[in-house]
Amino acid sequence: MARKGRRKGRWARILGGILILFIALGTAGYAWLAQSKAIATIIRQSIPFAATDPKETFHGDELTLLILGCDEDYQDNAALLGQKVRKSAARSDMVMVVRLDFVKKKITGLSLPRDLGVMIPYEGKVGRHKLNAAFAYGGADLSKQTVEDLLKIKIDRVIVINFDAFQQLVNRVNGVEVVADKDLEYDDNAGNLHIHIKKGPNKLMGYDAMCFVRYRHAKVAGPGDDDFHRQQRQQVFLSGLKRAVLANWTDLPEVINIAVNIMGGGLNGEEVGSIAAFAKGVEKFEIGGLPVRETSGTMLRLDEDKLPAVLQQYNLADGIQPDRTQG
Structure with a gap:
């Protein structure tokens, strides 16, 4: 069991907290503005979000996010006086699909093990690789395609977590x-x-x-x-x-901007505010794990027999084959 837990990745173990983080930031700002309509009128123009109806903001009844957290894959760079820079081929150490259902007022999600064996195109060939390799081979776009093909769902947005911005945010307040x-x-x-x-x-x-x-x-x-x-x-x-x-409410515009940076620009300030307002009416987030089978090697296998029930449980049973003809 310990081996299975480790395989989920250190970031996958805090998956709920990451999503709650940017929602909490937007909610805090929204709640403060709501306390005083007079003040809100004065400063709302400087706040990079508005509590708009999420169905209008995202032009639909639901929003499906793919959230990726890069591992600490660094290389030394003497030209930067000993600083460390993230390798462009860093693998995703956290992979999570989150659905916000604006009609049912639910937020659900699934953690996907980074060591899950999936079919990924690489160097002109399609072969079985670990899921986290998709980010190294083709960035966010290939990660999105891989997860869509695996779960037969349509991903609306990809968020690549910026943990440096998280630290910057805490320092700013x-x-x-x-x-x-x-x-x-x-x-x-x-x-x-x-x-x-x-x-x-x-x-x-x-x-x-x-x-x-x-x-x-x-x-x-x-x-x-x-x-x-x-x-x-x-x-x-x-x-x-x-x-x-x-x-530190006078710093709120910059704080929200940093919150947007934490998500790697996957959502803008207005979209964060819209989600925050929606999240206030959601009692709890339901986050689970993708069913897998242990193997003798380092690569996990999807438990396809259990998958349909799990997708149904977490409101992801679309059965939609992604349309590759549209960007």
């Missing part, structure tokens, strides 16, 4: 205050991740904030080292983030 339920200690030299956060009240700046939402367990797991407690910490962080955003 002068940090986020949280209360850690325990000492969070974890070092991963290979992944360039070093988490050292003490139990109790903390004011987290960019890097430590990312560590706080990423932490799952120490090298030797103990009490509080599981996905349930991590989700609780993410909720604590998001509550603190909303407080910080509202406390």
